[in-house]
Amino acid sequence: MTRTQESTAHWGTFQVEISDDGRAVVETRPYPDDPDAAPAIAAVAEGLRHPSRVTRPAVRRRWLERGPGPDPLRGSPDDPYVEVDWDEALDLLADELRRVRAAHGNRAIFGGSYGWGSAGRFHHAQSQLHRFLNSIGGYTRSINDYSRGASLVLLPHLIGPIGMRELRNRPPSWGHIAEHTDLLIAFGGLRRSNTWVVPGGHDRHVGTRLARDAAASTRIVSVSAQRDDTLTELDAEWVGIRPGTDTAVLLALTHTLVAEGLADDAFLATHTVGADRVRAYLRGETDGVEKTPEWAEALSGVPARTIRDLARRAASGRTLVNVTYSLQRAEHGEQAVFAAVTFAGFLGQIGLPGGGFTHGYGSMGDYGVGVAPVPLPTFPQGRNPVTDFIPCARITDLLLHGGETIPYDGGTLDLPDIRLVYWAGGNPFHHHQDLRRLSEALTGVDTLVVNEFHWTPTARHADIVLPAATGLERDDLAAGAGDTRLRTMPRAVEPVGDAREEFWIYDQLARRLDADYAEGRDSREWLEKIYEDWRERPDTPDAPPFADFWRDGGTPLPQHHYRDGAFTDFRADPVAHPLDTPSGRIELFSATLDGFGLDDTAGHAVWIDTAEAAGSPYDLQLLCTQPSHRLHSQLDMAAPSRSTKVAGREPVRLHPEDAAARGLTDGDLAIVRSAQGSLLAGVVTTDTLLPGVARMHTGAWYDPSAPRIADCINGNVNVLTKDIGTSHLTQASSGARVAVSIARYDGEVPPIRAYEPPPLATR
Missing domain, CATH: 3.40.50.740 (Rossmann fold)
Structure with a gap:
């Protein structure tokens, strides 16, 4: 009983x-x-x-x-x-x-x-x-x-602290998107497993169903290195992109709006400051490099024609630009957020129902449910x-x-x-x-x-x-x-x-x-x-x-279903309802940021290349993503998490071409190395990744019990990642990706000790 x-x-x-x-x-x-x-x-x-x-x-x-x-x-x-x-x-x-x-x-x-x-x-x-x-x-x-560290520092400079709260608490709901949005461009995808998690938990998980309903009327484009980064049911169009180059693509999208006369100059004049400084940067007047789609293609692998087509589609209807939290968890990751705000500003749809910029779909389960948080x-x-x-x-x-x-x-x-x-x-x-x-x-x-x-x-x-x-x-x-x-x-x-x-x-x-x-x-x-x-x-x-x-x-709980998303009042009358920024407007160029005089932050969004030097032994970009069958590292020892293991370890996913070039097949044990450390992982091949890209979930329990073999024999990805701040401005986590090498491991296979209690002794 x-x-x-x-x-x-x-x-x-x-x-x-x-x-x-x-x-x-x-x-x-x-x-x-x-x-x-x-x-x-x-x-x-x-x-x-x-x-x-x-x-x-x-x-x-x-x-x-x-x-x-x-x-x-x-x-x-x-x-x-x-x-x-x-x-x-x-x-x-x-x-x-x-x-x-x-x-x-x-x-x-x-x-x-x-x-x-x-x-x-x-x-x-x-x-x-x-x-x-x-x-x-x-x-x-x-x-x-750790989730939004760079954004929490950057965005108040661009949209103000109150604007930041509006962005978090009153984004367009999935219902608004279904009704108003023609195109949702999701930089970093819309990962299903992230919608299971809400601080405090939700009574029922409704976000996935709402997203599916929205997809019936809204075209979704996922810009990601992973094709499976978005729910299959959303039938999203996939634009494959090299990790860490989203800022370049966003700048090229904005360049296209300017070059083809598609930017909303009236909105820029009344609701933003700094558009002229951004235009000068896009034209290459400040650094000698014009931010054309061809320039972005060389960096990102996204064809120039795809970038131009996406910019034109965005300007032709109601468009919502979303950036997942993961993109800002990287060296200079705040620039992707800055560039997305800039692109949305030049589109001129911020504050319109189902349009503008948002930051959280695919990152948290409460985002976009359409209910304002209550105390x-x-x-x-x-x-x-x-x-x-x-x-x-x-x-x-x-x-x-x-x-x-x-x-x-x-x-x-x-x-x-x-x-x-x-x-x-x-x-x-x-x-x-x-x-x-x-x-x-x-x-x-x-x-x-x-x-x-x-x-x-x-x-x-x-x-x-x-x-x-x-x-x-x-x-x-x-x-x-x-x-x-x-x-x-x-x-x-x-x-x-x-x-x-x-x-x-x-x-x-x-x-x-x-x-x-x-x-x-x-x-x-x-x-x-x-x-x-x-x-x-x-x-x-x-x-x-x-x-x-x-x-x-x-x-x-009181259900305050909001009809309008963030920045509605500001859009209607920026004089009567200014943002709490120094200018009262969206700061596409921030004199405050510019005045800090930092060598890795400017007053406007900028491209800063973090690619590995030529000849580096670390020839793959490893994406470090949230796990699907546990929350962070919680209960890694239990059956749901164990069901995802390969060769008894956390798996590393590789494109079949990359696996074949290294003599690896499904189920093999591999040693993954970076400049910071090494780990053992089980191999899974998948064509859902771009060639040159690997992926591991975070949260496997750290096991340093066999240092002669690897720094972690259980596959904790953070033995590989860099412990450096995203920038001198934000000092946030940069652990979402790292350059690695991956090779077959045929040596001694040590037992996992991560889930054992430590030895007990008497005094």
């Missing part, structure tokens, strides 16, 4: 089947009426009691014996841990926090949470950690995100007295170069001398680049603390590992932006082993440090408080009392 209840993850709401005695989760499965459920849902039950689960507090033996300090063996695969009880673990951590604060100040603590640990609104790892650190005097924080319950974080911060993708620079500075957004940032890193709710050995460099950086801190469900690569670098309860082991509530319901997440089973809610962990630590974290409430009381505080808002008038909400399993 079993019983069934509901829960939520970032990949959606699902059913949890629980044994009759309430001790075990038998199965997790999507709702039968979910039109496009994520495969990762099936992994949740397996992950609950997987052998990699952290079940007791553990302390790295060398740290326990030697005390805090840099340690070159931190992260070694054979570095043993000692399991301790909760009182000892918390006493040790409280003493270390006290020491660091007294000797170095709170700015020496880095609060490294990067979300995604749970879809819950209360048990949100980032909010909980930050509230705790604020309660003891603050911490050095990170800003922006949701949140756990208050308090105030951080420490003002120091870094862009999140610069953590290795922070740890290696404390006391120095880096340029950022026209100024400079001080890098504090970090002594203690506290990480919760994320795995930097998925998100970050050049993992050998990250591992080296972590050897230099005094103490690394991790709250975790499983022995992830980050946990295996930590000095103190605290077992956290999962989303199935605690009460919470959940919803995502544009969702239909605020849903309950009732506890399904008791926590495994000695795992505890992070709220309890922080409360116990705060008590030891004479701080007030809980304000006299337990976690259930806080859950009720954040709900009731939300219910009292004037924009949630129909929400029931907490007891009724919990009994009913949720409550409907």
